[in-house]
Amino acid sequence: ILNVEQSPQSLHVQEGDSTNFTCSFPSSNFYALHWYRWETAKSPEALFVMTLNGDEKKKGRISATLNTKEGYSYLYIKGSQPEDSATYLCAAGNKLTFGGGTRVLVKP
Amino acid sequence: NAGVTQTPKFQVLKTGQSMTLQCAQDMNHNSMYWYRQDPGMGLRLIYYSASEGTTDKGEVPNGYNVSRLNKREFSLRLESAAPSQTSVYFCASGRLNEQFFGPGTRLTVL
Numbered sequence: 509i510l511n512v513e514q515s516p517q518s519l520h521v522q523e524g525d526s527t528n529f530t531c532s533f534p535s536s537n538f539y540a541l542h543w544y545r546w547e548t549a550k551s552p553e554a555l556f557v558m559t560l561n562g563d564e565k566k567k568g569r570i571s572a573t574l575n576t577k578e579g580y581s582y583l584y585i586k587g588s589q590p591e592d593s594a595t596y597l598c599a600a601g602n603k604l605t606f607g608g609g610t611r612v613l614v615k616p
Numbered sequence: 617n618a619g620v621t622q623t624p625k626f627q628v629l630k631t632g633q634s635m636t637l638q639c640a641q642d643m644n645h646n647s648m649y650w651y652r653q654d655p656g657m658g659l660r661l662i663y664y665s666a667s668e669g670t671t672d673k674g675e676v677p678n679g680y681n682v683s684r685l686n687k688r689e690f691s692l693r694l695e696s697a698a699p700s701q702t703s704v705y706f707c708a709s710g711r712l713n714e715q716f717f718g719p720g721t722r723l724t725v726l
Contacts, residue, residue, distance in 0.1 A: 517656070542715070551620075551706065551717035552659070597658060603674065604649070604715060606658040 510534055512600050514607035521588045521614050528584040529610040531598030535579035542604060543572050543583055544597040552597060555583075588614045618642055620718035622707050628724045629697045637692040637721050639707030647710045648690035649674075650682060652703040653720075659706065665690055697725045 512533045521527045533541065540559045544552040556565040561576040569586045585592050595609040623638045641648065646667045651659040651674075661674030665684040679701060681693045690709075694701060702725045707718040 514658075551719055554714055554716070557714060599659075603661060603664060605661070605675070606651075608656060608658040 510601045510605040512598060512605050512607040514596075514598055514610050516610060517608065518611040519613070521585075521592075521612060523588060523590060523614055523616050525588055526584065526586045527588055527612070528582050529596065529612075531581045531583070531600075531607055533579050533581075533598075533600035533607075535577055538576040538579075539600070539602045541574055541576075541581050542599040543581070544599065545570075546595045546597055546609070548594075555596075583610075585612070588612075590614050590616050620707055620709055620716050622705075622718040622721050624721060625719065626722050628726065629694075630726050631698060633697050633725075634693070634695050635697065636694075637705055637707075637723075638689070639691065639718060640689045641707075641709035641716070642688065643709060643711075643716065644687070645709035645711050645716075646687070647715075648684065649708040649710070649715065650680075650690065650692045651706045651708065652676065652701075653706060654703050662692065662705075697723075699725045701725050 514531050543555040546552040556572050558574040563574045571584045574581045593614045595611045597609045599606045620641045649664040650662040660676050663682040665671045668687045671682050683691045705721045708715045
């Protein structure tokens with residue numbers, strides 16, 4: 509079982525501010541790193557799948573970077589909006605071991 | 617395409633009762649998964665099936681059994697429910713590096 513950790517557990521952000529948070533995972537035998545966005549009362553929705561060291565992916569105002577050698581990924585939200593409020597999950601490994609999530613609340 | 621569907625959406629059981637959670641996908645995926653979600657713990661893998669006819673244990677398999685009935689369907693069975701199994705259960709199916717999740721089943725065991 510992989511040890512996948514996310515920090516912080518929760519984040520309050522003012523509307524318009526940018527923010528970022530971390531996912532750490534074992535760097536040995538790296539397979540893939542996934543980011544999901546999970547809104548309350550809905551299913552997790554895939555944001556990114558990252559496989560290459562140094563990879564950077566972007567979807568609108570949300571982007572992610574990957575460092576497989578040191579075992580971490582950052583997710584960035586630029587100019588946060590209230591609709592960005594959700595729990596962001598990362599998962600690693602070929603069987604997808606999930607971290608505990610970072611709950612983001614964007615205040616208007 | 618309905619994607620991944622789960623039934624029921626909600627269920628209340630008494631300790632010791634049994635039930636089966638149903639999951640079906642119409643995306644022709646080989647892999648299917650069952651997760652449970654508990655507050656502060658993210659998603660934990662219960663069982664998965666890499667292909668029709670195969671199943672493997674995940675992180676928290678105790679107290680559960682699964683059946684991969686065919687390529688479309690993957691069911692999760694609780695033979696004797698316990699209060700510790702109160703949770704939200706998500707089914708997912710996937711291909712390559714991507715998973716698609718169902719809407720979840722909220723189970724309460726009294």
